[in-house]
Amino acid sequence: MSRIPVYFMPGLAASSIIFENIKLPEEEYEMFYLEWFVPKPKESLTDYALRMTQKIKHENPVLIGVSFGGILVQEMATLISTRKTIIISSVKTYKEMPSRMKIAKKTLAYKLIPTSLLSNVELLVKYAFGDNIIASRIKLYEKYLSVRDKKYLDWAIESVILWSRDKVDEKIIHIHGDADSVFPIQNIKNAIVIKGGTHIMIINKYKWLNENLPKLINPIEKN
DSSP: OOOEEEEEEOOTTBOGGGGTTOOOOTTTEEEEEOOOOOOOTTOOHHHHHHHHHTTOOSSSOEEEEETHHHHHHHHHHTTSOOSEEEEESOOSSGGGSOHHHHHHHHHTGGGGOOGGGGGSHHHHHHHHHOTTOOHHHHHHHHTTBOOOOHHHHHHHHHHHHHOOOOSOOTTOEEEEETTOSSSOGGGOOSOEEETTOOTTHHHHSHHHHHHHHHHHHOOOOOO
């Protein structure tokens, strides 16, 4: 019996190292890791998603995306057939975004973000993972953020803010923490809620994910 291919997409500016503690049963699943690449000038999120699908080498894969990666895999799932699409610490439509992002969209305030300063590790960690990261952990989380190209950061921030999907794909499985400071839980509907889960729960709630992801991907009861 062939194994189920599972592709993982990290969050904004992050590398696939964020999935280092995620383990799926090797006899049933084959794990693959996608990485961000620098977008073309003025490339749309749809076109970027199409280029990312070219890195998928299996039919009907499982796509798992974190944060902005969750937005991207939803776009990818409109272009290829997937067995399951799972988003973690993300949003299903722009309606689930916090008010500050909606305001930034209307006022174009996101264009004022000095992305060149995000090469500063502390700023980038807080921007990618949320404001509740304590100072002693910043160095620890630095290793997860490898994409610091200004063209990518400008594009990524704009792509998140301007994402216009307004209808939920009912097939999406959404896992979200009740302590997420980037996408607050009060804006999120129809998600599997993880108590104490923050925006970085892919890193520190991996035990729950390791136990439950196989059940979500392949819920058929075994004899």
